[in-house]
Amino acid sequence: MTNLDIDLLERIRTRAAGYDRDNRFFTEDLDELRDAGYLAPQSLADGVRNQRLLARYAPATALGINMHHVVVGVARVLHDRGDWGLDWILDDASDGELFAFGVSEAGNDEVLFDSRTRATPGEDGAFSFTGRKIFTSLSPAWTRLGIFGRDDSDPANPSLVHGYLTRDTDGHHPVGSWNPLGMRATQSFSTQLDGAVIPADRIARILPVGPSPDPYIFGIFSNFLLLIGSVYAGIADRALELGVEAAGHRTSLKNAGRRYSDDPDIRWQLADAAITLDSLGPQLESLATDVDSVADHGSAWFRLLVGAKTRAVDVSRSVVETAIRVSGGSAYDADNELSRLYRDALAGLFHPSDPESAHSTVATNLLGPPTEQA
Structure with a gap:
């Protein structure tokens, strides 16, 4: 629906x-x-x-x-x-409240498994948070912000505290500028946290530092990776549509005014793009259905999720590039929709899990962790 x-x-x-x-x-x-x-x-x-x-x-x-x-x-x-x-x-x-995530941090390649943000215990189970989150999409408009930080009050057992701020809470503000190559309308400013307090009833989880089997972490990964993959599949859908339109409109002087849609090389390129793109839907939708139905893929879950996201981003960029080649030099104009789609598609490279992390996840699932060298 x-x-x-x-x-x-x-x-x-x-x-x-x-x-x-x-x-x-x-x-x-x-x-x-x-x-x-x-x-x-x-x-x-x-x-x-x-x-x-x-x-x-x-x-x-x-x-x-x-x-x-x-x-x-x-x-x-x-x-x-x-x-x-x-x-x-x-x-x-x-009720119409708008949620956002303040998770990413500069230099934190552990993503959800550690944090540079400090979480300090307060009274009655509350925590205050101090640190900086980057790429906070919906920055101008969110009314609820999910964040997390590290609590080192027990040095022997550090923990990661996840909770949700409301907009009217003191101790947070957007910082820096937002002038990226693509995905500009997201307005994903950094968010500075200066002792922002989350009460106990809005603390979602307190987990050990490091990877966790907790369903909360699974929920973040599964929803983030599959929904991200879907956005990039949608970019590819539109690019293919524009490529097909361009092939139908362009004509060749060398070939006596024939439409490019009759050129066998153009037809092959668009068909190849469509064949590649058509496989994304079943992959993304079947995994989403498995999440909804509480299916159990065991230790393969993260391999399947990062693989779907990584493939969607790669296919998106490939299809956009094909559409640009088919459309010709007009697509190189900054105001052309394909030019914008190309810039937007590049953003997929920077969403977790990045290609290096994704391949490491899949390799570990297949081969186990790498052996320590003597």
Whole structure:
């Protein structure tokens, strides 16, 4: 089920180029999506399909709103597994609250398994957080921000504390500038935390430092990786569509005015792009359905999830490049939609898990951890 009717999607598409050009947040898109009920909880399978569709019309809007659906998806994963401690997130999302994630930190390649942010215990189970988070998508508009930090109050047993800030809490503010190559409308500023306090009833988890089998961590990874992959699949969908249109319109002087769509090399390139792209849907959707149905892939889960995300990003860039080649020099113009799609697709390289981490995860699943050299 989707709240994304074609009229809404077409309006969103008309604004995408302006948001990119002006480096501006997608305020109008967010207002319309909220009014359409798109912030409400949905299954991961529905989210994968819906986010792919939205990205076909406005990739940066889809990537930004993705972070909201990741947080809400975590609460849904826990609920489906009998843990109702974060059901308040599902209720808030149904009421139109906007969630974001403040997870990434400069120089922290441990991602969720360690943190440079300091979490300090306070009274009555509260914690205060001090540190800086980078790439906080939805920075101008979030009303709830998921963060985590490291508690070293017991040096022998350090822990990672996960919780959710509300916008009106003191001790946080956006910092730095946001002028990236692509995905500009996400407005993913850094967030400075200066003793921001989260009360006990908004602390989601306290976990040991390092990898964790906790369903909360699984919820973050599964929702993030599959929804991210869907956004990049949507970019590829639109690029292929534009490539096909260009092939039908372009003609060749050398070949007596024949359309490029009749050229065997062009036909092969577009067919090859479509064959590659067509396999993404079953991969992303089947894994999302497995998450929803509480299927058990055991130790292979993370291999499957990082593989799906990595492949979606690689396929997206490849399809966009093919569409640009088929479309000719006009696609190199900065105002051409394919030019924007190319810049947006490059952002996929920087989302966790990066290619190095993904390949390490898959290799460890296949071969075990590397042997220590003597």
